[in-house]
Amino acid sequence: MEQKKEAKRIRRYNSYMAVFNTNQIYLRNPWVIAWWSAAFPGFGHLNLGLYLKGFMLIIWEIVINNGAGINKAMVYSFNGRFDVAKDVLNPRWVLLYIPVYIYCIWDSYHKTIDLNKHFLLAQNENSPVTVFNMKGVSLNMLDKRQPQYALVWSLLFPGLGHLYLHKLMSGSFLFVSCIVIGYYSHLVEACIYTINGSFELARAVLDPEWFCYYPSMFCFAAYEAYIIAVEQNKLFELEQFQFLRENVQPRSFELLGSKGNEET
Template sequence: MNNFTNDNTNRRYKAFVSSVGTTQLHLRNPYIIAWWSAAFPGFGHLLLSKYLRGYSLFIWEVLVNNMSHLNCAIVYSFTGEFQMARDILDPRWLLLYLPVYIFGIWDSYRTAVDMNKVFLLAERENANFNSYVLGALEVNYLDKRRPSMAILWSFFTPGLGQLYIHRVVTAIFVMFFMILFVYFSNVLIAVHYLFLGEINQATVVLDPQWFLFIPSHIGFGVYDAYVNTVENNKLFESEQRNFLQKNYQQYRVKIPATDEV
């Protein structure tokens, strides 16, 4: 492993390895990124490693969605109770919600297109980057990991898949809000009643306003962990290939040609 640091001696780098995670550029489908932003504002930016934008939009979504009672209105709409959906919505918060929601989708798509172009330039430049960090609190290094394990742990608890591939900050963020959603939605209490066969009680105790956050959260945790595991494996192979070519390929054995008898 090399010990280069991203010191701006090169114009573009493909990746940066730090004690809290590995940030890298790779090709992304802008439509998939936009879809995740539509599913939950902030997710598209988090997939792009735009963490400050992603965390800001995520927290904004949780706050404004709760204040406008949007999730409850969605549940009422799905059950055909349209009048109750209209009554429960708070227009002051709902009108505040729409512009930022549309911006999140547009900005994530635009950023994905731009970052794909930057990745192609960085791939062509192929600059060295740090691949090993030893710090007082953490050790991080490029290594190959199994995408199936990232998916499995993310299904158990969103955030564990990110810990598995050493995306510490995102893991803490995802796990914290998963705890928040599970607690306020009473989903575990509802599951307890389901096991006892008390379906009506399980339905009553469940809070739909908080529960509707959970499916998107789990889906993002699984998808993000899987994609980044696959891309980290590609980055590891690319870094190892460059290292071996630059340091050992020149010493390869050359067999002289022999004259035919």
């Protein structure tokens, strides 16, 4: 009863564990999150744990970008063919793209600042941490994970590092997205031709419009998987500290220096 009353008094939480996902708030650099939103709209929100908004913005980016021909224009611009890049752009779609793109950067930056404040307040309230959740379809548990493993799996294929960390929502989304992008960009065929030394065929078969999505997906998956593994380990250590302090440490225990320094 006392634990339930104490839980009701807690206003803020820094973590939530469901059977399909573990969502967590921790201190983030707002400029880093804004940069990820600029690199690919939706990634900043995905990193903040705002999954529904992040998924929606990522799908929006792919649909509107293809309609506007932005990736094609970028490829032609990199090759110095500015006239062709100008002709490829569809102004009706570009005008829809610009305001939402700016909003993604602005919103993710300010959301990061607000969540950082929330994290510090919840930390002062000693917010509880759930370590285990099980239902008939799945289970989830907080445990020590190796950040290097998460990074390596993400480098092998985006999304696998998230699945290793039991981030099923974002991991499955990244996994399926990279399959779709790899299919429409003909990335696998280009890799096979490259391995066989047929570089001209690889360049001819590769669709640059779809391939431009892949580097951002690849780098983001590797970066986020590593960071999440580090932060989940910190959360695991915090839960152990809370448990030992409440259930093992004697109530009369005092850290050295608390009274000793006053007496001396």
